[in-house]
Amino acid sequence: MRFMVIVKTTPAIEKAGALPDPQLLLKMGKYNEELLKAGVLLAAEGLQPSAKGVRVKFSGNSRTVVDGPFTEAKELIAGFSILQVKSLEEAIEWVKRAPDCRPGDESEVEIRQVFEMEDFAPILSEEQIRHKVRARAQLPYQTANQ
């Protein structure tokens, strides 16, 4: 099963122009190498602060663009990884082992199960599912259930 591990941001991380704390970056690097050695890590990315981003609101045919930064730090994403594990419980165990945060930097990680094309069997034909699997296999860096 694949899970997306979503690291929520904090006000400190969101500071305009902020780069991650180098100590934390290196600790996360060590942790990711553990995950990689265990064959669990498929991909990982960090996101720049929301000041460099935008939101696009969809309503019928209308599209409204709102520039960052966005204020609800607890709900913004700082980064994510994709894990290949046997269960949600295993994903939780791995996440609990991520580096400690400093006092005042309390943070949250959300773990969500990723859809496999086969999950769409109730609404798509075998043919349609195979088509999607083939299209995705062409993507240069698509993670796939192993």
Add this chain to the structure above:
Amino acid sequence: MRFMVIVKATPESEKEGALPDPQLMAEMGKFNEELIKAGIVLAMDGLHPSSKGARVKFSGKSRTVVDGPFTETKELIAGFWLWQVKSLEEAIEWVKRCPNPHACDSEVEIRQVFEMEDFAPILSQEEIQHKVRARAQLPYQTVNK
């Protein structure tokens, strides 16, 4: 430049056992094929409702696990793409052309992805090379082209 394009959830997408509307999936499928032909898509995935997920809260050494579902629907992720484009403006133009991912009003957030070189002010060249090499070993890691 690489961007993560994040489709936020809606009450419909969050329903227990929810699967996408087949009609919307077909429209989205067409849009994805355009994006793929244009060489923009590095990766993409949809997420099951948050009822199948969990959150882990970190405070110092302590870890608290909270089961889904989570109630702040508008801030939950339903799916994402990773795109390679020339600028934020190009990413915005593509997102505006996307069919509405949901049957109701919805939101897509566009965030720039860190490249290892962005850490030059805080990491040595050696440390950056190390990270680039480690990431190159990930089976499905996307990299800036």
